[in-house]
Amino acid sequence: MTHSHHAISARSAGHLACERCGAVFPLSQEGQPCTRCDHNLRSRDMRSMQKVWAWWLVGVMCYIPANLEPMLRTRTLVHTSEDTIVAGAIALMHHGDYGVAAIILIASVGIPVAKFAAVAYLALSVRGVGKMAPGRRQHLYELVEYIGRWSMIDVFVVAILSALVQLNVAASISPGPAALTFALSVIFTMLAAQSFDSRLIWDTLGDDVQNDAPDADLQKKERP
């Protein structure tokens, strides 16, 4: 924390860097296209938090039916079963497959829920909520970015099973409605994480930073 206090951001120094090619321009160039790569120059993405929250909200909305609706529709000769994610994991646990059940629970419940929480925390932390150091928060952000793609492992399993287990009359597996919503939920969560402008993590550091948040009113309230 202490060393951050001594760091000077580009913005506080009156500069901004092109996000694509890294060219440095004076802060007055903000809103103008980059002279080198024609990318729109932004010191901070003013609508980043809106996008984060929007994608985050859709992701959470999609995650609700993903857990209520059946993920797999398994039809055998004698029986047709539709299992939701949690019910399937519990059924596996009842059969003694604790390892598999743990994997499913972690991949399908633990990680998505943790991602929602992490993104929400990161978004809130920009507003000063939470005492975690900016470096830890950067690590958390990178972790969320990295792990996001692996959340699709559930959908991947369902897709493979549906493709492989098509034994006509004897048995067949088809994806349930939850597979779609779960995939959508993962996608939207990844979009929310991507929409987060990680530079905002650092803007909350010192009082020396002026105009670090797009919303001036909020900054004023935090001050006193």
Next chain:
Amino acid sequence: MSEPENTPDEILVESAGRSILERVSIVWLVPLGALLIALAIAWQHWRDRGALIEIIFEDAAGIRVSETELKFRDVTVGVVESVRLQDDMLHVAVGVRIDNRVVEFVDEDAVFWVVRPEVSARGVTGLDTVLSGVYLEGEWDSQPGTPQDSFEGRDTAPLLSPGQKGLQITLRGVGDEGITGDAPILYQGVEVGEIGPARIAEDGNTVLADAVIYAPYDRRITSTTRFWNTSGFSLSFGPNGASVDFATISSLLAGGITFDTAASGGFPAEDGDVFELYDAEEDARASLFARAEGPSIDMTLIFDTNVAGLRPDAPVELAGLKVGRITNLTGLVDPERFGDAQVRLLATMALQPERLGLSTEDDAEGLDVMQYLQQAVAGGMRARLTNASLLTGGLKVDLVTLEGAPAAELDMNGVPFPVFPTAPAELTDVAATAESVFNRVNNLPIEELLQSGIDFLNSATSLVSSEDVRGTPEDLRGLLGDIRGIVGSEKVQQVPDQLSTLMTELTGTASELNKTLAAINENELVAHLTSTIQTLDETAASAKTAIDGVPELLDQANVVVAKLNTIPVERLSDDLSGLIQATEALIDTPQARNLPTDMSAALSELALVLEELRNGGTVENVNRTLQSASNAADRIADASQELPALVNRVNGLVAKAQGLLGDYDGNSAVNRDVRNALRAVTEAARALDGLASTIERRPNSLILGR
């Protein structure tokens, strides 16, 4: 405050100048769209959600929430949402969410049942539910009605599966076998219907079962149709041996019901009609012409006598008409009532007043039945045991009116039933009667009869083979030989010769007469002649008389021959007939054996008669006559000596002589008589010859009398 100092004006201006659209990210459209989609889905889901109905079942075996489906014609139209016990703990209420499309059809006539796997003699149904679990099946018509939300579930599927047409009837078992439920209804061996589970009727006496006849066979059911049980198995003995017939396997296992419309003219049956089910085809067919059996009146009969052979179901008859049957038999010891400890037989008889022509429509008329019986009993009606079958020794109860029966009355206070008075049994001991018949047959003298026949045949054989009988034809032959000897004897043969000699001599006499006439002419012996002629006249007359005697003689011979021709032979025949009769009657007597001897004697006598005939003086008489004629001629010759005197009388004499001679000429009576005599003799000979040849040809005719 410090804000304007730190922030460049341009930036502030730019920030304030942004419109709301620029400040709010367009990404917010995504959660907004997602929200709208979710709301739309939720609303559509809520809108499409069908009605929740509740079906009451006895239990919920196999029904699982949100898995068990409701099907209509094998299409899923709902899912069980809840299974809960009713508050009274007696039934289970199954909540079923049914599709909106069928809600309006699920009205008050809808029925629901649980389809379960079922294995019966007729096959396996609901096999798919073994693996998939049970499901509910519903049936309703295609007419929308007022939707209802609570139903009584059925235990079993209706006999007519959904969409099937047929006639729904009720069968009432009237026989002893009742009804076997869940059985096929066969017609000519084809399964045309089905009978549901049997149940006891409310009166507790009859068995009812719903049945269904599938279309188009239901047209065969009319008011004259009769149903009866078929066991599916029949065993029959006949001249061709025993035969065993099987119907379908399922009817063999579960029994079956078949029917026939025996009489025409019935009107078509309608749903809900009640038909009676008979035990056997005979009963069913007989019922066509009989009244339906109505309720019966039970009465008690008490018999003192041995009732071996009386069994339950034995008929109770009134004047040969079955009016009831024995339903129960038991012993009864009641010293207080009868004064001794003897075991009596107590039989319960079920009278059917309708068979008596009495109606039992209601209680008031039921009393009339009792009144009628009381009057009948007062008039002498009694129950009496009689033989039902001579062979099996079975007994039946006859209601007979006995004249002078001891006074008795219908004991209406009998327990448990009114006591009907009885009369002593009238039983025939069939065995004893049959035994006496056989004894009499046994006692018939068959052996003696046969022995007599054998003896008779032996005697006949010995008679026929006896020497005397064999000698009889020979004696007859001898008799014929004798007769032939008579006919062929010299003297009989000579009769014509002698006659011709007589004629010759007469011719000679005539010649001499001629000469005498010539001498008369010469000697004029007319005077003499007168007397002579008178004499001659007399002589001629006598000659004529003598000659007339010849035919008489021949007539006598003729008579003899005729007698020979007729009497002896007829008598012989008669005697022979008598002989045969005597033989038949007294064939074993010694007289019969001596008969041939007697006959030989008779024939010998006959031969003697013929011998006498042969020795008789017929020829001598002729000779004598001719001799006297010759003498007369001699006298004429002598008289001619006086011819001249007799010339005048010669004419007359000649005339007379001519007349006389005329008589002798040609067809004189003599000749005719002689010829007749000869012919008679010839006929006699021929008759005897015929007899002889007949006997030669057929000696047995002598014995047989023909």
